Amino acid sequence: MTPETYVQESLKAFKFAYRATSEELIDDLCQSYRTKEFQARLDAGASPPKEEYSQEEQCLREVWSYLEAAHYEQERKGPIKLQYLPHIYMVAKQRQLDGAEFETIVTAVSHDGKEDGFISDKGYKTYISESSHGRRQYEHNMREKVRADIKDMVCNHGFDGERVVDDMDGLTNPEEYPNGMTKLEWQLAHFKTLPERVQRTKIADKTGNSFDSVHNSPPSFGADKLESIIPSTRDMLEAAGNPEAQVALYDVIQEDLELVVTMRRAEEIEKGKGR
Numbered sequence: 001m002t003p004e005t006y007v008q009e010s011l012k013a014f015k016f017a018y019r020a021t022s023e024e025l026i027d028d029l030c031q032s033y034r035t036k037e038f039q040a041r042l043d044a045g046a047s048p049p050k051e052e053y054s055q056e057e058q059c060l061r062e063v064w065s066y067l068e069a070a071h072y073e074q075e076r077k078g079p080i081k082l083q084y085l086p087h088i089y090m091v092a093k094q095r096q097l098d099g100a101e102f103e104t105i106v107t108a109v110s111h112d113g114k115e116d117g118f119i120s121d122k123g124y125k126t127y128i129s130e131s132s133h134g135r136r137q138y139e140h141n142m143r144e145k146v147r148a149d150i151k152d153m154v155c156n157h158g159f160d161g162e163r164v165v166d167d168m169d170g171l172t173n174p175e176e177y178p179n180g181m182t183k184l185e186w187q188l189a190h191f192k193t194l195p196e197r198v199q200r201t202k203i204a205d206k207t208g209n210s211f212d213s214v215h216n217s218p219p220s221f222g223a224d225k226l227e228s229i230i231p232s233t234r235d236m237l238e239a240a241g242n243p244e245a246q247v248a249l250y251d252v253i254q255e256d257l258e259l260v261v262t263m264r265r266a267e268e269i270e271k272g273k274g275r
Contacts, residue, residue: 006097006245007252013093014211017086025089026064029105030057032096056102059157063106063150067113070146087208088112094204098245100197103160107167108201110150114143114172140175170198171205184232192239199240206233207250214256223265230254 001009017025031039033056041048050058064085071084092108100108147165154161170190177186191202210229217226233254237247 001097001099001245003245003248007249009097010094010207010249011252013097014090014208017089017093018215020086020089022064022068022083022085025085026061029064029089029092029096029109030060033057033060033102055157055159059102059154059159060106060109062153062157063109066149066153067110070113084112087212090208090211091201091204094207094246094249095201098200098243100200103154103164104167104197104201106150106154106159106164107171107198108204110164110168111171111201111205113146113150114168143172143175167195167198167201170194171202184228188232188235188239191236196240199236200243200246203233203236203240203243203246203250206236207246207253210250210253210257214253214260217260217264221264223261223268226257226264227261230257 013028016028020028033054034042038048038052038054053061067088068085071088088109088111091111092105095104095108147168150168151161151165154164173183174186177183181189191199194202206229210233213221213226213229233250237243237250240246
């Protein structure tokens with residue numbers, strides 16, 4: 001796939017993610033793991049038993065359903081009330097388009113599972129009200145549960161679950177940042193230690209976030225905050241050797257993001273004059 005086609009298909013997928021249902025999103029990801037004959041049966045209205053689907057599709061659907069529950073009630077920040085699933089679809093679709101292996105697609109779908117999964121759980125709210133220590137312990141326990149569950153699901157379908165969760169670890173922010181480092185400082189230093197496949201998934205994550213910042217940024221995000229997204233993503237692209245297709249996609253998104261920054265800064269100036 002040429003960089004130009006990668007950009008076109010990624011942007012088409014991003015727009016699709018904003019309007020699609022959960023079933024439409026996972027169905028699109030699964031089409032890569034169907035034969036033409038099997039897809040034709042589905043298009044004709046057939047309803048094959050689960051066992052006739054490929055192991056890749058069975059695995060991906062099981063992980064997707066698990067994460068749909070894990071991210072239940074979680075919404076992306078912004079005026080458009082999007083559920084969390086469009087974001088993980090956007091990350092996974094970018095990796096599919098650049099030909100990543102199946103385990104990497106599962107990692108892309110699962111990349112926020114440890115960090116953000118189960119945040120709406122009643123137990124979490126209970127611990128928050130009790131103590132910060134209880135909250136931290138709960139978060140730690142849930143991270144380990146998500147990791148173990150996803151590993152088991154992937155292994156049960158004959159794929160490398162250990163690799164998937166190891167790569168998930170690489171995409172998960174720590175519970176506390178070491179040595180007084182900021183989030184962005186830690187992320188870049190950590191990024192440079194990751195295998196290429198994980199770096200590319202992290203860039204896909206940052207690219208999806210940047211697209212959301214263009215089209216659905218919260219009003220509370222000021223111009224400076226939005227502008228800071230650009231150098232942090234560019235630093236990662238450079239550290240990864242500036243992969244051509246991903247750079248081409250980010251070039252397009254950055255142009256739009258810079259326009260949003262300009263507009264947001266003008267709004268801030270106008271508000272300052274009115275005080």
